Amino acid sequence: MTVRVLAAGDHFVLNRLLIDAIRAEAPSADLAFTELTLPWPVEPFGRVAEVDEASGTEDQLIEALQGAEICVTQMAPLTRRILKASPDLRLFGVSRGGPINANLEVAAEHGVAVCNAPGRNAGATAEHTLGMIMAAARRIPQTHTDLHTGQWRSDYYRYEAVGPELDGSTVGLVGCGAVGRRVARMLSALGAHVLVYDPYTDLGDLAESVTLEELLTRAQIVTLHARVTPETTGMIGAPQIAAMPPGAIIVNCARGALLDYDAVCDALDSGHLFGAAFDVFPEEPIPPSSRLLSTPNITLTPHLAGASKQTAANAARIIAQEVGRYLRGEPLAHSANGLEKPFVRN
Structure with missing residues (x-):
């Protein structure tokens, strides 16, 4: 038939x-x-x-x-x-x-x-996440744009303007499913010490399982990989960002509802955060009036991590x-x- x-x-x-x-x-x-x-x-x-x-x-x-x-x-x-x-x-x-x-x-x-x-899209999203971490840490989008506008910005070499290497850094993963596991393996291979907050996952020797509070206070780079649930919606807000070390970086290639983006912009404006990188947003496409488009040191991609x-x-x-x-x-x-x-x- x-x-x-x-x-x-x-x-x-x-x-x-x-x-x-x-x-x-x-x-x-x-x-x-x-x-x-x-x-x-x-x-x-x-x-x-x-x-x-x-x-x-x-x-x-x-x-x-x-x-x-x-x-x-x-x-x-x-x-x-x-x-x-x-x-x-x-x-x-x-x-x-x-x-x-x-x-x-x-x-x-x-x-x-x-x-x-x-x-x-776990492999693609994990690779994009790694690229976003590096882009935020090494100011790749900003320096690229500067060169295209005729500016040779050697002042980016100032100590306070440079970011961390992954080798030797502590990186925290909030959520560790199919994407997070791949990100953890990549980061470990690059010499990072990986922390994971995920009540449902144990990565054994690959990463150190910690509470969310400990992850936020220890990690120089935080990347989000949780699903959106009533418990995770808005889980990273102003208090959580304030708990992160000065000069930290936050990355989100998961879902926009996990994060308070205004709180991130505030922390970037104040200098508390070094940088941020986002592939997902609370409203897509991003409205022209969004602070994300005017706040410095944010790397943005238009929900392409899985592409x-x-x-x-x-x-x-x-x-x-x-x-x-x-x-x-x-x-x-x-x-x-x-x-x-x-x-x-x-």
Whole structure:
């Protein structure tokens, strides 16, 4: 029996990557593919009905999903309206770590399993984090800009203007999941002493587990890797930043909700912090009036930490493996809405 699959890729996780990965995972399956290319990241994602960080419209998905049993995507919305109009859909594969573009509860009510791709961008994000640490510590963006404007700033060599080396520095990781573990290994290899605050993780000899309070008072560089939960939202605010050593650096390539950015700007303006580097923000894109754009010694990138060719390939591979499990009647490995076991297929 032919199974219809909608590949709703975009300009990062391409349809050809999704289709090739599924064919490699299920070479003997009788599959009929249709394609829809969503506009992200050429056009920003946004809210679609009741889901967030989605690309495309409900009408587009409703039309493309007619007769489809499986949909693989990164950014396509899965809303109450789409689910009601797509009775053949049984598996919705979201090739990203957090499937917030899907209404998980309503999908479960309709018998549609939603799966995701945890860890797809762990390597890319870890490398970007390391680059951001170095950029902040060595003033790379500022000196690059100065040269482009005709300034040869040898005064950056003043003792009070130079930052620390990683070799011999103490670096604190707040949260240590798939990304944090990689960052810890990289830092250890460069000679840093790594502290970790994560109640759910023990890295053994790789890092020293400490309380958050101890990490903040000891680390010259603090980098955030926690998930956003009610407990972690706003976990680093003005009191925590004040507890950091003078001349410290803070980096966030995780989620903007973890950190009070105004408190960081205050600490940079006062000279308490040496530098900061951010890939994520409380509001994206950053508003033109944001202090982040005028406060000195901040390195900024536009939520690109996970952007690598390997991330796109990993995303397609992980979701293709879930499609293979579904086709073989096996439990899903990365169910996002509780439907892990095989279910009746049309």
